[in-house]
Amino acid sequence: MNNIKKPIVIVGSGFGGVNAALHLRKNNADFSILVIDSKTKFEFKPLLYEVFSNEIKSWEVNPSFNSIYANSGITFIQNHVNFIDFDKKLLFLKDDLKIEFEYLVLSTGSSPNDFSIKGVKEHCSFFSTNNDQFSLKKLLDKPISVGENNKIFIIGAGPSGVELACKVSDLYKSKFEVIIVEKTSEILNNSKIFNKEEAEKSINKKNINLMKNCSVLEITDEQILLSNNFNDIEKIPYFEVIWTAGIKPNLPEFNKQIQKINNKILINNNLQLQDFPNVFAIGDISQTDSNNGFPVTAQVAMQQGEHVAHNIKLIINNEKLLPFKFNDNGEMMSLGIGKASISGIGLTLSGKFAFDIRRIIYASKMPKIGRGLKSTASWFLEKKSIFKSIL
Ligand SMILES: Cc1cc2nc3c(=O)[nH]c(=O)nc-3n(C[C@H](O)[C@H](O)[C@H](O)COP(=O)(O)OP(=O)(O)OC[C@H]3O[C@@H](n4cnc5c(N)ncnc54)[C@H](O)[C@@H]3O)c2cc1C
Structure with missing residues (x-):
């Protein structure tokens, strides 16, 4: 096992980053993990339409990062990463703050293009x-x-x-x-x-x-x-x-030109940057060159977050890294007040019932994300006793 003196740093605490941090912590109590995000709260974007329509309260799907990482031993810093020096393994943040890293996970997501x-x-x-x-x-x-x-x-x-x-x-x-x-x-x-x-x-x-x-x-x-x-x-x-x-990746500036594909960071199948094996990029900001890339979704970012945690453990243990494989669990779509459509996970379903299932799936998918989503799930579980037998 390599002796790590500096922390594993995760920049961006969205779907990819949160999953990376929590999975890293799960089986590795001794790792020093630091998460940095410009914001104070997680944003559960797939349910933004329901927040807009008041079908869900924003507090239910926007838990604070402090609550997500409370008692986990993961350090969270609210700050914006402006520049990364891959050679010196150094991050330059707002307010002249500098942070060193041993391993780096970039998961800064995307914004409208x-x-x-x-x-x-x-x-x-x-x-x-x-x-x-x-x-x-x-x-x-x-x-x-x-x-x-x-x-x-x-x-x-x-x-x-x-x-x-x-x-x-x-x-x-x-x-x-x-x-x-x-x-x-x-x-x-x-x-x-x-x-x-x-x-x-x-x-x-x-x-x-x-x-x-x-x-x-x-x-x-x-x-x-x-x-x-x-x-x-x-x-x-x-x-x-x-x-x-359309969307474009949120990329900080780098000290070196890095390889890109469709303006995203080019990664290998192990989710590493081609020229910097201690740096990983996941979610909306990255793409492999083996196909057209994975769908730009929360589902991919979450799975990559879990996978990157596993690969970081392997790299620290001097073991061979594993290629990421996307497991398509289907697609859900909101189609108006109280209506949705679901295709995948072994079913096709639309209407009110699909709307309820969609919310339950989102809530139950991320049990560690915070009390808000848990309460959304439990609200449904209480109302729909039928689901008690399914879940
Ligand atoms: C309205 C909407 C609806 C969607 N619906 C669905 C859906 O139904 N199903 C689905 O699978 N996907 C959906 N998506 C897409 C999904 O939300 C994204 O694919 C997913 O959020 C990507 O995860 P990520 O971890 O890459 O980035 P994000 O979840 O966007 O997280 C990125 C984080 O990085 C932080 N950050 C950015 N730059 C910096 C910086 N320089 N320094 C510090 N922090 C930084 C941001 O504050 C943010 O918290 C939707 C997206 C939108 C906008």
Whole structure:
């Protein structure tokens, strides 16, 4: 076993980072583990739509990192990592703080990508964080005057765009016209067929206007400029534009050029950086070159978090590292108030029952994440005695 003098440092305490830290701690009481995150609270993003619709309270899905790591022996520091020197094994944080590491796990996640389209940053709302959902709700709750434009454009018909459109439509159908704009000819290009079909049914039923084969050229303070396949340009006034069309990895700066793929950190099958075997990168910020990459999901980040903990133990013990294998446990989608669709884990299911199961699965998947989610699960378990036999 290698003698470790400096800590194992995890930068980013989202789905990947929390799982890495807790699994590292689980079987290795003597490891010194330090977690750094810019925020004070965990964000359970898959349930952000339900926080937006008040179906879940934000405290239930945003436990503080202090509560997650309490009594675990894991040290948590709230700070932002700006720069990493891989050669000196040194992190440079805000306020001139420097931290040395022996092994490093990067799990800093992603944020919305505006693809440098003019006006997106200045004029759009986003839906990626708890602050985003709070600001959006505040904006949409504002009264609109008679004759004022009532069009809400949601850009991108991926899971985020479709799930958000369904909630916005259910919550504000008497007030706003909801329009989804999608560049390609299909919605949910990478989703399971069952979920795609259920989403299409929901979009039709809710009278959400779906503009396919339509790209955003520019957003001004009053209008959205769209172009179709024939390069016809349309300028449409809006009440609000919500940008859910893509993400980019959150990367600190590095002392060396590192290998990247699709702007993400290129990792090998053991989740290590190619040129720095003591550095691992997991979740939304990393990709292997063996395929198109794994889905950019919490499920992948969580599994990689657990795997990286195992591989760090192996590397410390001078043993051979194991390649990461993704175990696809299916896909769940929120489709409006009290409705969802599930495909995988041996079942396809939609509607109210799928909504309840989705919440239970999310709550029970992360029992260590905090009291909030545990209470969500127990609330359901009490209400739905049927699940007592399933779980
Ligand atoms: C609205 C929404 C809905 C989603 N729904 C689903 C879903 O239904 N199912 C699913 O599987 N996935 C879903 N996802 C995707 C999923 O949330 C991400 O894939 C997952 O969070 C990635 O985990 P991660 O650990 O890579 O990053 P994150 O969970 O985003 O965590 C990154 C952490 O790093 C911190 N950080 C970033 N930069 C720094 C820095 N320089 N210094 C210190 N800390 C830093 C951040 O504060 C954050 O806490 C959804 C995402 C969104 C936005």
